[in-house]
Amino acid sequence: MVLEIVFAAGCFWGVEKNFEQISGVIEVTSGYAGGNYDNPDYHQVLANKDNNTAFNFLNLLKKISWNDEEDENDEHNKEPNKNTINHTEVVKVIYDTKLVSTEFLIKNFWELHDPTQTDGQGNDKGNNYRSAIYWTNDEQKQIALSTKDEYQTLLNKKGFGEIVSELKPLDKFWQAEDYHQDYLAKNPNGYCPNHKTGVKFASKGMIKEKLSGTYNEHLKDLILEPLGDKEIIVIESDAYCPYCVAFKQKVLDKYKGSIPVRSVFAHNLKGYTIKTPTFATPTILFIENGIEKAGFQGYLSPQEFYKILGKFKLGDSKAFDIAFNEGTEGRFCKQYDIFKNTPDGVFVDKLSGAPLFDTNDRFNSKSGWLSFTKAIDNSTIEKPDNRFGMSRIEVISKSTGIHLGHVFEDGQNGTRRFCINATVLDFVADLKQ
Structure with a gap:
């Protein structure tokens, strides 16, 4: 069964990396x-980090999580009407x-951070770094509550508070900005503090290894x-590398471009x-005649990969300008x-090789x-x-995000007309012909 659960344990960069390395x-x-x-966005969450005090937050937490029978008329435990409860990372x-x-x-x-620290982890201070589990089913709730008690006993023995x-049900998850996703994969030397207490469970439960033997053997x-x-x-790595797997699944497995890709x-x-x-x-190394032209450590998203590949393959050409700066080729150009x-x-994306248009759907609009x-x-x-004072519909390649052209409602026999820049396409003949 595939499930989801939400955790907060300080700066989400390191927490994301930690969980991505777990098999399963x-x-x-x-x-x-x-x-x-x-x-919420990052700047809002950061700006609101001191809006609700630890006292009010913990009383609200107590009311929601562990004391459902508390008197609703108890003013001491009521959330102030206009109080903003901040989100946490x-x-x-x-x-x-x-x-x-x-x-x-x-x-x-529990083991990857200090759950006894109020509104923060280490030097990361504020309720936007508070510790939390937001469950999505009753089993997760029961395990969260029982393991909390178990871990509290272990912490007490080591002198922690x-x-x-x-601990409460997930209301809603709001995805963070793209630059926060896989941050440490993109920035291997980025900020990743260790806030662990060092207190460990005797046993953590079931986990199966993804692979036996050497990875990438x-x-x-x-x-x-x-x-x-x-x-x-x-x-590549000879040990399990979640960022290598993600790059393979999101980029390499879908890549059909003309420049060969090899792993080693x-x-x-x-x-x-x-x-x-x-x-x-x-x-990821971009090589020409055995010499590196560009190199990047860590995970690259498809958008990042294809922007770099575009520069590597197309240089400062008209094709690059069209693909990444929404340019337009001249009418009746050479490639047309x-x-x-x-x-x-089929006509394919010039960078990814993904099929875009079939010759069976091509017609002569006499537009150039x-x-x-x-x-x-x-x-x-x-x-x-809506650029240049016009209202148009832009057409973008789904695989790479490059600009292809526009679509209009003036096609033949009441159809639409996809008006496409030939310069950003390659052609693959039907080998069955």
Whole structure:
């Protein structure tokens, strides 16, 4: 069974990294929860960090979490009507109970921070760093409460105070900004403090290893030498690396571009001139004739990867300007003349190789740009474009986010007209012809 649960244990960067490394965890997303206002963003949460005092917060926490029978007329425990309850930095953990138990994850939560610290962790002060578990089912609730008592006993023996973590059902999870997601994967040397008490459970519950033996064993004896042209090298780990897995699933598995991508252990590179340190995995290297042109440590999102690949492959060309600066090619340009009468086949994204348009849907609009009645299903995204005093619908490649053109309602026989820049496409002929 696949479930989700939300944890808060200080700065979400380190908490996200911790849970992503656990076998059985499918996805971890940084965000905000526990407050009483909608659509929080990082700056709001930071600005509100001192709005509610520890006294009021803990009394509200007590009322919600552990004392449902408390007198509703007790003014001492009522939340002030106009009091803003701030959100705290959290991570939403989606996990497979066949691989990891809820008990393991919750006990991991207790061990990875100091749950006795009020409104903060270490030097990170404020209610936006408060400790919390927000459950999504009754079993999670029971485990959260029982393990709290168990951990409190262990903490008492080591001289720690009372646990102050907020324990209650999840109201709503608000996803944090993109730059917070996988932050430490993108910035391997980024801020990641250790606030653990050092107190551990005797047993944490069930967890199954994802793999037995050496991870990426197929790369063990693989030696890579330069191809003599442009290529992309991904430095992998011989141990389980969640960021390597994420990069493979979100980028590499979907990539069909013309520049070859190869994976290797760092010590098996031969004959390359590399500037970027390769101790972090993944490290992504953009190579030409064996010489590194660009290198990046840590996870790259699809958007980041394709922006870098665009510069690497296209340089300062018109194609790059169209793809990433929403430019437009001239009417009847050279690439249009090449593509307007191709044999049967598909037009693909110039960077990812993802299919976008079929020649069966191409028609001559006499506009000087490639025209299609439709895009291949689920290959593009449409969004309003009100630039230059015009109201248009922009067409974007779903795989890479690059600008393709616009769609209009003036196509042949009442159809739509996808007006597309040929310069950002490649063509793949139908081999069955």
